Amino acid sequence: MTAATHRAAVLCGLGGALPATAVPNSALAAELDTTDEWIRTRTGIRQRFVIAPGEATSDLAVAAGRRALESARRTAHGDRETRGGGPGKDAAPDVDLVVLATSTPDHPCPATAPAVARRLGLTGVAAFDIGAVCTGFVYALATAASMITAGAARRALVIGADTFSTILDPADRTTRAIFGDGAGAVVLRAGDQAEPGALLGFDLGSDGAGEELITVPAGGSRQRSTATPPPERDRYFTMQGRAVFNEAVLSMSKSAETLLARIGWRGADLDRVVAHQANVRILRAVADQLGLPEDRLVINLVRVGNTVAGSIPLALADAAADGTLRPGDKVLLTGFGGGLTWGSAALRWPSPYVEPVA
Template structure:
């Protein structure tokens, strides 16, 4: 039987500080209605001064390890690989993953970062799964964590409304493709001609190697909203369809799609392209916003806690992000328990 990486633990964390749409409306030219109508977001969590991406990654990782232990498949010290997907590392150098591994007490394990922005978690899953299938590692902790509040223009009502901070993680073990939880395949892609659509212009080697004056705004995140919307729907839909065909499923056989939580209109448009009903699309961004690499595992944890994701269901994960990058994977959802509470979030607010 073919070897595969099997999901055996899940955890998530968001910082406790909440910023509601009404909070933003007090400081910016916006309203709760404007934000909800365009994004579907009502609230988001942000880190406090002095906190960093590693703090969220450690909390999510700890909960994923506890989940794996509770499910009788893992021990914290058996993890021999940590892959962290993030676009907001603690420092430009070194990577944040070794710090996370050390703080979790995992010892001298292999640990590195993956940078694919909002597709980062899927890319990190693919990387860890390949290493497990090759026998390079036996158990992996895969984390998606970002703190975009640290790179947003405080005066930009659009990006401030969209993004929140958060982290989610899974534990993977080496197993067989027929097992529940096995990652059944991947579809990954990129288009570097779209690098300017989702970007932070300053701070990299290209900016630092020129004599051009750096504007303060170049240190903040920017996004070409309309173009990104079109590209996100197109590429997530195509990638998801490619993966569905590759694993031999049909659209009607997909129980849940957990897509990158970018915008509720993007999620519904992807569902329409795939011929899926709204209830098949897991939506979590209303309470946490776009948490970038953390969005897919955060949505998974929330869906499990709410009972919307159950053992035996066919689940498709798909993401789109800066680069441009996109990717998808699929699995039969395993029987997992999560430590309670998995994160200090609230269930959907009443409108």
């Protein structure tokens, strides 16, 4: 690194993971008061994946993390083709930080990241969780990148993973239609801002006044301190859809515009926008706010639904594997979630090895 460049976190590995069980809209229609058409026209989603009994968020996080580490190893060796092959044993052994974004940890205590790190053979490294719901991956990415640029880490594994099927009301057709389980991960290494894959900037924000728009009312210290059993419905995830729609479009658009101005890009400069995969109408509205045609959007919610913190990295993995993301593309990431929280990041796309997310 020369005096003319600046230390940066560089994306050098990418992977995703989905459970084995796909749930098409027709399966929900057979169980709930809904139809395939109702779900597709309101969300754009045709199917989602759910974990099997006994599986947990950490299982998906480990699978995605292992693939991202293998991607980083093969990228470093110049193997950038998309093809099959199992993970190598020497995948990125110098990772010294694991950050896991999740709202569905394996346990309320302790954090899930240390167990994920151990299962990946990364013993002794710093590992912690971040909870920002659907914005979690962007928050985790910014945290890991900051630690790298500050010199506190050399290489980081950043994972977004959630299993919202475990906190949904089985009788709620709306939330069950929207959410699926999944995980995505990236590897960041220390580099400089001139490199492809360098993270060029972030914009993060929150507004706690909207905390009740996206929430699980029971299970935390506020409810538990009352020593009163909560109503059954309070154990499940709830969302005020119309208000969330409006807030999501406004917050992601403003965050994206703020970041673009900060790094000297215009909306028209963007080759791809990878937004949180919540709802196809939200994605289209964000593109419209940025003055972009719909074909600049990366959309994979059709087959995976809303995977919460796994959403953005899974979309990246799909788009990289099918060639939608090309080396040199100017890429914007943007998300919105409970809290309320929002955030954006920008980079020029590198050329990592990546395998399709089955």
